[in-house]
Amino acid sequence: MNVGMRVRGGLLAALIMVAVPVAASLAAVVVSSPVAAQTVDSIQVEGNRRVEVATIRSYFKAGPGGRLDQPHIDDGLKALIETGLFQDVRINQAGGRLVVTVVENPVIGRVVFEGNKKVKDEQLTGEVQSKPRGTLSRPVVQSDAQRIAEIYRHSGRYDVTVTPEIIEQPNNRVDLIFTITEGAKTGIQSVNFVGNVAYSSYRLRDIIKTRESNLLSFMGGSDTYDPDRIEADRDLIRRYYLKHGFADVQVVAALTEYDPQRKGFMVTFTIEEGQQYRVASVNFQSSIGSLDGNSLSRFSRVNVGSLYNAEALEKSVEEMQIEASRRGFAFAIVRPRGDRNFEAHTVSIVFTIDEGPRTYIERINIRNNTRTRDYVIRREFDIAEGDAYNRALVDRAERRLKNLDFFKTVKISTEPGSSSDRVILIVDLEEKSTGDFSVSGGYSTTDGPLAEVSISERNFLGRGLFAKASVTYGEYARGISLSFVEPYLLDYRVALGLDTYYREQLPNNYISYGTKTLGISPRLGLALREDLTLQLRYSIYEQDISLPSYLNNCNNNPSNGLLAFNPSPAWVAGNGGPPVATAMGATDISGMGLWCYSDGEASLPVRKELANGSTLTSAIGYTLNYNTLDNNKNPTDGLMIDFKQDFAGVGGDVTYLKTAIDAKYYTPLVSDIVGLVHVQTGLLTQVGNNAIRMLDQFQMGPNLVRGFAPNGIGPRDINPYGTQDALGGTKYWGASLEMQMPFWFLPKEIGLKGAVYADAGGLYDYTGPTSWAATGEVNTPGCVPPTNPSAHPNVPPNPGTCLGLQYDSSSVVRSSVGVGLIWASPFGPLRFDYAVPLTKSPYDRVQQFRFGGGTSF
Template structure:
């Protein structure tokens, strides 16, 4: 139909305006479109033009809609009685290409996907103007909000024209401030600390978290909402949030208004089951909420999952569990009743995974506890969404559903957006135990899009070197079991602690079975070789006299007379326990880890409990024969706003299952047990030939820590600096490397016991005994710390003052006649460690 032809409907319209109104009301958009008269079109179909008028009665709206297509250079819209007359002038020129100049921070390929002007398309100045605004918005979102953008048309001889967008990029314009109002319980700083978005500061040159991203802001607001609901504020709501670009301030300003409401505690808790063969009282033990607890929305969610899983296990696949809250505003109590009843029989017809460009579909699907054909359950869907978010593979995760092909069918849509999961890092620093140290590591948390974790790293330090490789398959053989392998080789120069060098090379195979969300069991098998070498150099003469050094080893030349006073155990050499351990020791070990973790955050815990119990048995082949058990438990509690208390207890015991325990299988402890003491500075040591250096280890240790961590006033929180004060106490004792005997031959007054630690007499007067000072003395210290979550990893500075220690005891060596203090602990007030460590 041309623009000049009249349809039968138009003829009837001219006869009766009242009838026209009736037909338009009944026929809707079709009748309206047929009442639009089009003039001036040559290439664009009239019906296409009319389609832009459907649903619009305002001539200006129709005009703007048509101009936005870029097909017309001008559009005039007028009303003629019941008709709308559209006069258009089509574009005569087409776009040859779209070019960008001046852009360095954002690639041209990315900008091309943003603009609507395309090569081969129509040329439209209004479309160019709209593209300019799109590019400005893109630069604002990328954090360069003061960038200017202009567009121009560059004519070409063939009648076609280029569109050139010129961009003058500004410096980074991030989030200048995040403001909260209405909050009284938690400070604005505390709420900002929950967000992944941060304010711009002097660290902005190395961070991107201060770039305004509306999706990230929405995610941050959800974190704040969940934080309040977890801490009892069931009425909490975000009243308003707004983001505005302040050109004067040079960045974005985020304003968030909240309404906290009162804090509630849990009142009565009950399970009400409408299922005939399921008793509500019998389900009570699956509930994670208890009367008197602070109301916690996360505990309610865990209860829903536990109850739904148990009821389904009993054969009720369609059962629904929903919480009913009975709120007592005056008493600030919420009684919770978990209602269990039969839900509608709805099946999952299809599960669609969309948006994943790298992650395989099966990696997403396996996080669901239901599949296609199973009963649909909203609780399980919500649980899967939380699991997918916790993987760390996606920028965003959204699960929705839509009706299926039948009333009892539903289609589940999982929309995800992949993000980078690999990392390459180069770290360096200084450790008081390992000296100057550097590390290069390459890791991938979603290897080949299969959800596997791979890491390879190497360290090179002043007193340590090593390589490490780890691989973890989180779903072994299709089950929710994490299987992994670790390979390692690490060299340590123990000059300061035992006059020897060591290298440990081996590997480990492990399987982790999740029992609950918090509890898991990890059986493992380790096989490694420990090589002990005693240097025989002029700078470090700690040989066992089998390789005498002229001028160093007593009795080898005229420089040192071969008298009893100068024998091989009196010139500061390695202890006989070390000499006995020289060479290679193969350890074949099976172990079992019991892990419990209820921390609110692994990186920066504020509340929760984490514990580990590690029984181990060595003796499945190999040289080492021992049974070892170690335990470590930590409890975190936020005392005040952003002030965290921390308690830790740890302990362990190892004993030989055959013969004596090898020295390399003892515990060697220091600042990891009690700060203020040097590495291997606590516990038994051989005082016969070196009063302080030769630590020989112990079989039993225990210790405890009390610490309070707090923010440092005046520093931005995203700097990652916090302070702490602490008190440590602990001890290590009971050397089991040989048969103890009388004090004969040990320094008098040193309280050292003589041990037969070698199998026979040595050369050049070497004895086959050692004098081990082994005192069960409680060591303790107090101190202050500076904690820094640096870009290279967590770094910690500790300064500790020892309150109690083994002072050692004055004595005289009967062989040398030298009087001194023997066997005291070695102190180290300052300790610094950091970076990614093996």
């Protein structure tokens, strides 16, 4: 009995011990949990200072009957927290009411950046989300710190640390300070390629934008690690292979590793080249009954037997689709298909033309262009709102916008329109600075030291205009120029340019005279095709020539038939002539006359031009340019041809027709060696009765055959007592063979390469003045001037002989061989040449070493 009672008592005690905590817990839940019978109006708000009560209540959405149940209360709590306005939010029940207690986030008074030297405050302010007079949110602050660090990493500083600090101020305000430790610049220590067989690593480093760090890396930023640039390089490598026949190429990886010992990144591109393919056949298939596919064949840039070229394929598709649209098939879609023959390494190209979906452009929305006017962007589109949607034209517009160089990024995407057959084009842009201020410096063996200060703007007033002003000052050359270009004249794709200039060329080692030229030249340029452009121009300029007084003595002598010198009476009498009084204070030296050539004399055409005064030239001309170079700055493949003609005589004082052709062909040879064939020719034709001035004739030197001085070849005044000025010629031709090769033992980033070359050419047929009646100088063919004037500097030739212009008219072919050093330096492209002439005229002037270059800094 007692035992049973004890057992039951123990069980009862145990139950009581278990039940009491459970009951207490349930009671606590009931007390702390809001009941479901609350309404929004009955919510009591506590702790708010800036946020209105009604605003806080608005986040709680009542259910059926206007009541708040537990799920609705939980949703309201989450919504309040997500606003970022509060540090803490709590919900309790007190006195039968729902109490929402909030702790508001403080207001930011200032956002300050400390320790940043490489990135300006303005750039960081534009990137962070925390703003003055905004609400402080600690998650946003941490996100801002990460964003700042990311900006530094994109500029190559991976050791950066960003520490945010919050300093409390009165009235629930704070100052937010980001303390930045920038760290050292983290560069690219090596760029390697794995799997490349067809192209060397040296060649592929030319393709990509990323560069290895070197001693001159401080001049640029391409040696810093940028993941976006690495991804862009992968695409550049892939497109390069696709352009050269490797249809199966894959850049499977771009591995980047940080080396703590070298304190830099190692970048390795892994390439699977595949086979190189040639085009076996090109066919056209059209599913549109009234459109013959073969009629579009002339727009194909893919030829049978040529290497497969994905870039040419893309351009072919674009031009075919645009042509189909012109013919009224606005919805035609051209798709290329390539059928590979893996054994023969060939691919058969089939262009299929199908009717695409009938989709129209509802709107073109342009976003983020804060400076550039909308119409500047819209005029790059060949389609507008309401036109048929044509992907080829959209791609062309995107490419044109990128080529403007107004924007960092350009992306055109589509969104559904108001109906299934409508699309909206979205043009997302990120603008960049388009103004340039440059101070340029250079030196050449021709012009000596030279400096230029220029300011230019590619997007003037946000209207897409180009404007530039520059001032040049050097030892022998000076000038000022103003240029302006309107790329869309009257809303047509025709560029109108206007150049005004003043140039002054001083006498130097190569010419005895100086010139001053003041002119203006309007021009029109238009693209006939992507590789063919035409420029029309008109030029009007006034030119003056100047000479030191001691080079123009003969022209000041009194006229008496023998005015090429100033004879003494004794000299004249001794030669059977009547005595003539000396002029200009001439004195008799040992019975001989003081000849005006004794102190040197400019050539007859120069002196005659000086006597004529300033000359006005008015000319119209054009240039037709064909360019398929793979890179305009550092070409390795392609052809460029310039054909120029200028006709002077549209008013003015001179008339002539000048024609010039210049062609350069680059081709890769073996082991990164590039071959260059350069040919040029020119012809100057007299028009009407006006003789061609010496100043209008072609002047040639190292620009035609290296190893000769400027104005060093061609017809020349051979009077040994004069300055022996170059006279120029009306015909020239030149040919050059050159091989450019890298220095494989040097890092690619240094930018050095060598060249060996052979040049040949000639300048002939001087047709300028050879006599001058005003001075009595009459050309005497066959006259041979003294060969040793230094023995008798004051003894003139026999009267009536060698008084007019005597010049070297030999037609010998000038030739030379030489070596060159080409440096793509941070100071701009520099070139050093040493050439040895093989064949020349006795009167040619040689300059074996030549150097030139310079850039902006």
